[in-house]
Amino acid sequence: MSDPAAPAGPLFAEPAEAASVLPRHDRRRVLLVGATGLVGRSVIARTPHTPQVALQGLARREMDFPDGVRMELVLADIQDWPEVIASLAPEAVINALGTTRAKAGSEEAFRAVDHDLVMAVAAAAKAAGARSFVHISSVGADTAAKNFYLRTKGEVERELKTLRFNRLDIFRPGLLRGQRQGDVRFLEGLGRMLAPVSDLFLRGNAEKYRSIHAEDVAAAALQATGERAGGQFIHEHSGILRLAGRFQSHQD
Numbered sequence: 001m002s003d004p005a006a007p008a009g010p011l012f013a014e015p016a017e018a019a020s021v022l023p024r025h026d027r028r029r030v031l032l033v034g035a036t037g038l039v040g041r042s043v044i045a046r047t048p049h050t051p052q053v054a055l056q057g058l059a060r061r062e063m064d065f066p067d068g069v070r071m072e073l074v075l076a077d078i079q080d081w082p083e084v085i086a087s088l089a090p091e092a093v094i095n096a097l098g099t100t101r102a103k104a105g106s107e108e109a110f111r112a113v114d115h116d117l118v119m120a121v122a123a124a125a126k127a128a129g130a131r132s133f134v135h136i137s138s139v140g141a142d143t144a145a146k147n148f149y150l151r152t153k154g155e156v157e158r159e160l161k162t163l164r165f166n167r168l169d170i171f172r173p174g175l176l177r178g179q180r181q182g183d184v185r186f187l188e189g190l191g192r193m194l195a196p197v198s199d200l201f202l203r204g205n206a207e208k209y210r211s212i213h214a215e216d217v218a219a220a221a222l223q224a225t226g227e228r229a230g231g232q233f234i235h236e237h238s239g240i241l242r243l244a245g246r247f248q249s250h251q252d
Contacts, residue, residue: 034096042218178214223247
């Protein structure tokens with residue numbers, strides 16, 4: 001997930017590779033918030049193979065784009081994000097914002113990103129007319145959790161449900177596998193090394209705690225933005241993989 005970095009002045013940028021296969025008005029307008037994190041970058045990497053999606057990103061800092069990517073990136077300070085979201089008027093939003101207490105420096109700073117900023121984005125998306133909102137949460141999210149991280153995640157899930165999007169998808173992945181850029185997390189790195197073995201022992205009700213590749217979460221998120229059925233859906237490990245498989249079947 002992505003953690004906001006040093007603010008940049010408002011800027012609108014589009015990579016040179018952004019030539020579209022379909023006319024823009026025929027493509028689903030999807031806004032990605034948290035483009036610089038592991039899941040966000042994985043979503044971006046999928047766009048060359050997803051011509052039906054017109055992907056736009058919202059961030060505070062510039063980033064490098066993979067070859068062949070088709071997307072537009074808006075750089076703006078956080079206080080300007082609601083206005084930017086209103087002007088973009090996305091049909092769907094993928095929220096991959098997130099940090100850790102260790103990286104944020106305090107519980108208050110962590111909550112400012114994982115709760116306050118997420119809810120500000122969601123409220124702005126709802127006001128702008130977004131039909132679908134896809135939120136990357138965490139396995140174990142629970143308003144009654146003793147762990148501050150998981151309790152905050154649970155509170156966000158609860159509050160997102162009150163916004164009444166036509167469709168709300170909440171993903172609860174386990175340990176995310178993939179190459180992070182400039183974000184070394186020792187324990188998480190160790191967990192990724194051990195995951196192929198430990199996952200074998202996570203069966204039945206414990207299956208939801210299995211690790212999952214960020215690219216599968218990204219594929220599932222893109223698939224969810226195009227699902228027609230309305231409602232509120234929570235996807236844990238197996239559910240995320242089912243959506244990712246459906247996405248992949250449409251690409252083959």
